[in-house]
Amino acid sequence: MDYIAQGFGEAIRLLAGFDSEVYRIIALSLLVSTSATVVASLIFVPLGVYLGIKPFRGKRIFSRTVYTFMSIPSVIVGLVVALLLARRGPFGYLRLLYTPAAMIIAQTILVIPLILGLTYNLSKNRGTPLEKVSRTLGGNRLDSVILIIRELKIDILVNVATAFSRAISEVGAVMIVGGNIKGQTRVMTTAISMMNSMGDYPMAIALGIILLVVSFGIHSLIYSYSQEEE
Numbered sequence: 001m002d003y004i005a006q007g008f009g010e011a012i013r014l015l016a017g018f019d020s021e022v023y024r025i026i027a028l029s030l031l032v033s034t035s036a037t038v039v040a041s042l043i044f045v046p047l048g049v050y051l052g053i054k055p056f057r058g059k060r061i062f063s064r065t066v067y068t069f070m071s072i073p074s075v076i077v078g079l080v081v082a083l084l085l086a087r088r089g090p091f092g093y094l095r096l097l098y099t100p101a102a103m104i105i106a107q108t109i110l111v112i113p114l115i116l117g118l119t120y121n122l123s124k125n126r127g128t129p130l131e132k133v134s135r136t137l138g139g140n141r142l143d144s145v146i147l148i149i150r151e152l153k154i155d156i157l158v159n160v161a162t163a164f165s166r167a168i169s170e171v172g173a174v175m176i177v178g179g180n181i182k183g184q185t186r187v188m189t190t191a192i193s194m195m196n197s198m199g200d201y202p203m204a205i206a207l208g209i210i211l212l213v214v215s216f217g218i219h220s221l222i223y224s225y226s227q228e229e230e
Contacts, residue, residue, distance in 0.1 A: 010202030029187040033168035036107035052123025069113035078176030106173040111163040118159035
């Protein structure tokens with residue numbers, strides 16, 4: 001058990017000493033996951049709200065399909081993106097494989113079903129009364145979407161935070177499309193996996209602590225914001 005205590009001690013030293021490799025890994029992890037979550041949210045939060053309040057044929061099939069893709073394995077997403085971006089793939093000429101851009105693409109695809117599904121379900125269950133208010137005031141469908149987003153912003157933020165948590169904690173997709181290259185595409189989850197297999201527990205523990213702190217910090221901010229809004 002001594003190596004665990006030593007690992008925690010060394011982890012604190014690495015963090016307090018601003019170890020350049022640790023903070024480079026942290027910065028890239030935040031960049032990739034934040035970019036993916038923001039891109040997916042800007043497009044699919046409004047779309048989810050719109051589809052939730054709009055009646056259309058095949059809505060039940062659509063719901064089942066989206067809910068199924070919400071739990072898609074990250075390695076499948078990574079494999080598909082890797083095949084598309086490979087040298088002989090349809091987008092190989094872009095030379096994005098094993099770059100942060102490929103990792104952002106993979107994580108964006110990974111969180112899209114989650115953001116779309118959660119927002120769609122929220123809008124379907126709680127958006128109808130708000131749409132009626134908007135229609136009564138003479139608003140169109142776009143006005144209804146804007147009103148629902150404003151009124152349900154706390155719940156939507158929680159959904160976005162959930163998507164971010166999945167993005168920053170996944171390892172399969174970014175390992176496949178990023179390659180875990182030191183100084184270029186190594187993020188916290190891939191580094192933890194590698195360091196653990198190498199027996200470098202201090203670095204693995206340090207990055208694990210940061211993952212917990214980031215997740216706790218984001219959800220704490222949302223909780224504080226929701227309390228202020230009440």
